[in-house]
Amino acid sequence: MFWGFAAFAALMAALCYGVLGTEAFNSAVARDLQMITDLLPRIAAAQVVAGLAWFMLPRDRLSRMLKKTGGRRGLAMATVAGIITPGGPMAAFPFTVIIANAGADRGVLVAYLASWALLGMQRIIVWDLPFMGAEFSTLRFLISLPMPIVAGMIARRLPFSVSLEKITSGESLRQ
Amino acid sequence: MSCFAISRRDGSFHLGLLYAVEQFIKIAPRMVVALIAASFMVKLVPTDIIGRFLGDNSGFTGIFIGSVAGLIVPAGPVISFAIAAALAAQGASVPALVAFITAWSLFSAHRIMLFEIPLLGPAFVRMRMLSVMLLPVLAGTLALIINEVLSRTRL
Numbered sequence: 001m002f003w004g005f006a007a008f009a010a011l012m013a014a015l016c017y018g019v020l021g022t023e024a025f026n027s028a029v030a031r032d033l034q035m036i037t038d039l040l041p042r043i044a045a046a047q048v049v050a051g052l053a054w055f056m057l058p059r060d061r062l063s064r065m066l067k068k069t070g071g072r073r074g075l076a077m078a079t080v081a082g083i084i085t086p087g088g089p090m091a092a093f094p095f096t097v098i099i100a101n102a103g104a105d106r107g108v109l110v111a112y113l114a115s116w117a118l119l120g121m122q123r124i125i126v127w128d129l130p131f132m133g134a135e136f137s138t139l140r141f142l143i144s145l146p147m148p149i150v151a152g153m154i155a156r157r158l159p160f161s162v163s164l165e166k167i168t169s170g171e172s173l174r175q
Numbered sequence: 176m177s178c179f180a181i182s183r184r185d186g187s188f189h190l191g192l193l194y195a196v197e198q199f200i201k202i203a204p205r206m207v208v209a210l211i212a213a214s215f216m217v218k219l220v221p222t223d224i225i226g227r228f229l230g231d232n233s234g235f236t237g238i239f240i241g242s243v244a245g246l247i248v249p250a251g252p253v254i255s256f257a258i259a260a261a262l263a264a265q266g267a268s269v270p271a272l273v274a275f276i277t278a279w280s281l282f283s284a285h286r287i288m289l290f291e292i293p294l295l296g297p298a299f300v301r302m303r304m305l306s307v308m309l310l311p312v313l314a315g316t317l318a319l320i321i322n323e324v325l326s327r328t329r330l
Binding site (some may be wrong): 089092100127131136140144151 | 207228252256257259260269272273276277280281283291292294295299302303306307309310313315318319321
């Protein structure tokens, strides 16, 4: 998987060099390096947050709560959680890892991420409303309300098995 | 929210405000530039193309194109919403815009992919992509239906 990515990257680099010349290539490399130095600390931080929270959270309560997440009720809970998740990806993704490790099934995970992406209050207040106006935003919000549940239902019906690596150990968690 | 923060009396109101102002100062110039750039970009595409492919009469084509566009735009919310706003100003239909924003939010071809794969693994991301693939078109279609219903009842 990694080598596939690496090969693709090398191919793109070669293409860029060949088609656009040295200067474009150098500027692209510079920008890439900048992007990487920008992102790596953030990804590391997200991992740290997930790790810390995993150890700090009361695991039994979480597991008990999550045991009730079978069926559509769980998807609805995930949707609500996604709406109220404060902050951006730095909050949502570590939380996803946490509930995954605590036993949430793939439907709940997909529904949660979809809800955060489409209905996250913070996103709507900061971006939707100013750019698109109240009427459009309300319409989109209402339309998007059932979407996370639909996505969760689809996710549960997908045939192949998916494994999610545990952050605390290297094992895979079959979903 | 401000009242709640003030009532906490532990400085969270001040901190929150400071943080918000800080973020705004960081983002505002980018937003302005992005809006200008997006407007220019959208102006470059002749209005009749936007009208034909994304406008009110485009129906499903508009929804589909909006979805694909949202999928492939590798940019953050500043640029993406600027594009959406510019498209709206140039006559794109509501269903197409709904599809566009839905697709962009769910896929976020950019940093979120870079976030997601390291944190959750490519297998999970692939599954999420598949689960979510239909949603932009579905959302756009719902918007279309709602629009139709609304316009019929108004008449």
